[in-house]
Amino acid sequence: MNASQDVVIHIEHLTKHYGKVVALNDLNLDVYRGEIFGYLGPNGAGKTTTIRILLDLIRPTAGRATIFGLDVHRDSVRLHQRLGNLPGELALWEHLTGWELVRYLGGLRGGVDERYVGELAERLDLDMTRKVKTYSSGMKRKLGLIQALMHRPDLLILDEPTNGLDPLVQQTFYKLMDEVRDEGRTVFMSSHNLPEVEHICDRVGILRQGHLKAVERIGDLKKVRFRWMTLRTDDHVDPAAFEALEGVSDVTTHNGTVRFKVSGELDPVIKTAARYHVVDMSYEEPSLEEIFLTYYGGEEQQ
């Protein structure tokens, strides 16, 4: 996996300033062939800035990036032949129909596989004969996806791809991404939607205020396990009894209900709980965000 010939995106000390604003600060990142890489962060973290540098739409203040070993700026034309791009703020030529738009962009790529486009349109359920200006925003996103996928690029760069897609279409999108990965192609997608990233990505990078805070495999993150336990009793619960237990933290009580985080063994918790008359108990997986906050405890909160 880490063999250098399998590095698709290589980012070195990438920095971007807009005047005094630091949009991206000394970013270092490798993305490998055949993986779906989730680029996660709140709005304004620098996700789109990174993507636009990779596409040579803007130029870095310092550092460099290569894709397939080609410099994103110097070799951009050659590189773009192998890229598919879905911008976050998608703007399309409103006066064209879906087909006209696809043929225009296809023409710039030296031709378009209309059968494949037709197949994609059918799977995404998009009427390509209508003008873009009559499309809803969800339909525009679908057309945006089609134009990104239609030439079967080796690398897909997708900025918030599922934004504005309804849940059914999101499922189709996940399937499409699985197929792309199965063909050994690579996906670099930004998102601020954790469950989505958890669902389809192999690795995830967390960006915050222009800093890359972490790059982890999804599976590894989930190992930092803790759970939320909530006990409902008809007694008065003494929080101190639980706070004293190892692996228990963040205890709160409300009337007869007590809620806390548990990591490690459950036995002491169960034994303590047994002192009360337990009416109900729930045991929840934390969200990825909570895992991150635990993983990188002490970081400033967003």
Next chain:
Amino acid sequence: MNFGVIFRRKLRDSRRSILGWGIGLALLGFYVAVVYPLIQGLEEINQLLESPVFQALVPNLGELDYTSPAGFLGVEFFTWAPLVLAVFGVMYGLGIVAGEEDQGTLDILLSTPVPRWLVIIEKYLALIVVVLLIMAMTWVGIAVAVVLTPDLAISLGRLAEAIFYMLPVTLLMATLALFLSTVLRSRGQAGGIAAAFIVASYFLNSLGAMAPDTVGRFRWLSFYNYYDAAAVLKNGLIWGDFLLLSAVTLVLLVLSIFFFERRDLLV
């Protein structure tokens, strides 16, 4: 790289614009030309026009007689037509880069294997074709009037030359707008400055004719200074002016590409 795709797209997208501007100018030309017989006999007008106030209003006359066919068309049509085309040029020039940048479609366009310079060049070539088509329609409009108006003794070939003579002015204004939009990154500012230049050109020229020692010294800044349509109608193209404007245009075009290649696209 696939050449010609953007060029063809831009031409197709300009169909309505060609028809609109072309028919407009053709009708204006036709109307002015058929009115000529009414003016032809009014010799007194020439005396009136010797007053500097009127000279300021008819900047394109030169040493020609207003009541002659070339003088009349030169003043009544070829003073206004380049203004119209200059406005068209500015609008088109702003659309080459800034229009798509504002809309956001440039992000998709430049993610394809197309270098930035090619986007400018292909849209620019389409501009030349578009302007030539508008001019051809203009020529037809006036030519029909000339055929219908025996008094308007003017060579259709010279007419074509005078119309063609507006090409460098139009391209200059389009390129100025393009250049400003690549440097200033604001379509509004670029359009404002280009429009101010059009207005300034007109007044520098007309006021300059009235006050040669003051405003007149800056007349060289006006594009009208390189555009003597009445003389072209009479004697044919003035290649010196034509090439000078073209050279300035070419420099601006090269600078536009230079700056556009280097800068960040707006979000």
